[in-house]
Amino acid sequence: MLTTIEELRPCFVHRTQLYDGFIEWTHFSKWERLHRSIAYVCRFAVSCRKTNRQLREVGRLTNEELAAAENVLWRAVQSTIYLDEIVLLKKHQENKFQGNVKKTLNSSSPLYNMSPFLDEHGVIRMEGRIGEAVFVSYDAKNPIILPRDHRVTFLIADWYHRTYLHANNNTVVNEMKQRFRIPHLRALVHKAGKLCMLCRVKKAKPLQPKMAPLPKARLSPFTRPFSYVGLDYFGPMAVKVGRSLAKRWVALFTCLSVRAVHLEVVHSLSTESCKMAIRRFIVRHGSPLEIYSDNGTNFQGANRELQEQMKSINQSLAEIFTNVNTKWVFNPPSAPHMGGSWERLVRSVKTAFATISTCKNPSEETFATIITEAEGVVNSRPLTFISLEADDQEALTPNHFLLLNSNGVVQRQQDLIEPKEASKTNWKLARYMVDQF
Incomplete structure (x- = not known):
């Protein structure tokens, strides 16, 4: 008696950590509004921790508050895209491992070839080769890594585009490279200029109407x-x-x-x-x-x-x-x-x-x-195009319909060889050629 064998199928269980963030990026159309809004939120959060009302900040935003708001935005953007890399980089720093960072990151990571590290504010930066340069700013030595397809990255490119008066895209690319490391930066800057309403209005061309059929x-x-x-x-x-x-x-x-x-x-x-x-x-x-x-x-x-x-x-x-x-x-x-x-x-x-x-x-x-x-x-102007290779053809002109020729002059047919001076064979050949004309 045959016994049935139960089919065993593997069961895969995946664990994914989702991080949607706490900011609705689509509610902001300009970088200035997003930046200052986060700065006021950070001020409010800091003021809530202070028991003395006299120590609370009021009035216009300071440079320190704006810089702190930027760090919050950088961390929020990077946490949305590079969450696994942030966890691995934190472990790398906690273990005080001095080896190559590539051994810590996965080879499929987009940051694998950028030599990333976390600064004191928890922002991912790229380690450059000009760290010993004294005359270069810290952002230029270690630019901030941002994803290309994020809303904040587009708002930054749009802000640079407007700051430099909608000018050449190479100027915007050069200025952004001094602070950020963004993949495919030229394509992003081109997209920002293409979606700029002022540039679209200034560069707009009237739509050519469709030509009507000939009467x-x-x-x-x-x-x-x-x-x-x-x-x-x-x-x-x-x-x-x-x-x-x-x-x-x-x-x-x-x-x-x-x-x-x-x-x-x-x-x-x-x-x-x-x-x-x-x-x-x-x-x-x-x-x-x-x-x-x-x-x-x-x-x-x-x-x-x-x-x-x-x-x-x-x-x-x-x-x-x-x-x-x-x-x-x-x-x-x-x-x-x-x-x-x-x-x-x-x-x-x-x-x-x-x-x-x-x-x-x-x-x-x-x-x-x-x-x-x-x-x-x-x-006598030509109505058709005749290439130079077609030596035996003639362009069609209005005179062909009126005078049967381009200039109205009929060439006189002359004998190619005088019959009296030519031999009998040559004379027959000459008459044949004349008849062909």
Whole structure:
């Protein structure tokens, strides 16, 4: 008969000593408030032990009371994190063991490589190598060991950050190292500066709004150039007429699809001048499907008269100027950013005009010539990026859509070898190469 064997399982019993402390660290947002609050509590505790009321301290805190409050805080912070190390260090001092402290501490302790010891106030300090230096303070010789992730350590870093006027983090790190030994100190100082409200306000950057999708006119394929047109004025510019100076403006027409430009000289800002410029544009490039512009009074007047002329069949201007397919679209008032397609080209034209122009006040004929040349320069700009390694390719320009070439000049095909001087084989090769061109 089989007998059952009882399974024996090991039972582990763990003993942990919890020390939550007597201070609510989260109730304090600044080091000064925490420091002085503990100092007043310590004064009250000392006064309660005195039977004579005349010996009790009143009034402003003294330096001795503030120093005693700091020692209380250091002990409270270290007792929260390094409780086991404090017990072992006390045993080390009681036994008057003069050997290495590492033999006392566990190798997994965060203080194992810091040579810690307890001073006369019960605060854990790191033993340094400059103990014999006379000109160095006691805190610099033996800095106080503090944990990085404690609330008090963060408040101290914030206090140093504010004391040195939110300046360079290296200054704060250097000053804190003169008194404290904190692991990963630079990361702590960076965190304190990042959470500082004043620094966040001073270094704040406006949120970039999301770019809106391109309108349909910018993405219309299989249409001839200047089917969708953006219209804008720039100027005035001084032009010499006889012995006097006159003002001239330039009307910029840009194709919203292929980014080509057409410039027309306008003599005034009236509605009639705007209509004349549009008529000259239509004769050269055809009637557009849509015209986009801002809310200029001359554009509004031209649109209003356009609608009136469209209703009248007998007026010849309506037949030349537009047809039932033309539509005029106005941008909202006080929204120049919606006309970025032509506003950027206005600057490009002005730059080309300033480069080409050699006189301050050109004549009217010279001004028209310079404007036309500036139009050619802007239309020859590349629209695509071609790397230097692609020697056999050519960047796409607006002139490719208008003139089938970047500059409108067609290279003349010449024979590579004179037929009379070449042999029969070379002549056939030359003709083949010419045919390939």
